[in-house]
Amino acid sequence: MTERSEGPVRVVLADDQEAVRAGLALILTGTPDVTVVGQAADGREAVRLCRSLRPDVAVLDVRMPVLDGISATREIVADGLADVLVLTTFDLDEYVFGALRAGAAGFLLKDTDAAGLVAAVRTVARGEGIIAPAVTRRLISAFAATTPGASAATRAAVGTLTPRERDVLACLGLGLSNQQIADRLALAESTTKTHVSRILAKLELRSRVQAAILAQELALPAPPD
Template structure:
């Protein structure tokens, strides 16, 4: 299966480099390029790609706001790629529904693999920011994102899947742990996200930690 991707980056030289790297992969096709956030949203609406690679700092509409629009409209998954690992960008992107967050110092091979990972429906966070992310969302003084009783809507099996997401497991790893088919795992993940009104498996993982799962 070919992964159709839109690259949103305001610096033309950087954008050209990303397009070259991704376009060289046999299973990735760059179908559109955007130099600002508004154009990224427009292209997502027009082309319905599988994934948008989104820079954070862009003119007209920043990457976090653009991510929020793309995800809210169900247009594509979003992988945020930025020079900055500031907490405001990391948390902002994930709260907006980004499926992953990478830094621009990621090497070419890892960038291609990150695109494939997100395209498979799995979340991905740059190792450099993972510890800060966990510390932020697992802090005992932080209120849970879900209201009391939110888990009541989940079946016992769905709670097990949510807990596995909180442990950072991929769909394949969840399938092994819970002894079920990977296709069944995907169905359970979709149901968990829908019932808890979450936009991505990354948000589900954060919530699982908040709720002590």
């Protein structure tokens, strides 16, 4: 999760189809608080642009030449260059699983409408995660079922969390946003965001989506409303 600067959300777009890139750019540039600072036709160029431009969000297609969207996501997230929103034509496939493992903060289907795309970009820019509503439950369940369980080191690290951090982790497992977690636990949203950052650091996770899966795998009890 990268630290975002003030001002419009800065976005790098990557898709090997020029018409798709143009359509996405048209939607995002028509929004006052979002600006497209770079476009790429392949994953390698996307990584290069993110390294030089340091956008807030990289919107990546999964299937691209030279370097696919999963590999590009892995590099971008590992180097802290941007938060990644992955676009996919399919509502559930191995490519999406790979992107989740690589640390993508969000997954969106390409048939999402303009308002949904803009909302997803804003959500990821806030440091939150988003998965297309149509696939949220089965994506996480299927991923958890096909992924090795949490390592002993990760389970031990969960034991280092404070009680409040454990509550926040449990809420992440419910798919709640920072504001929803704040409301549920009677916290300030800024305090919630700090807790999430600390949880990811302590557990050595790349995204809140990974934290949500871990919380479900460990069956952490949800704090009361």
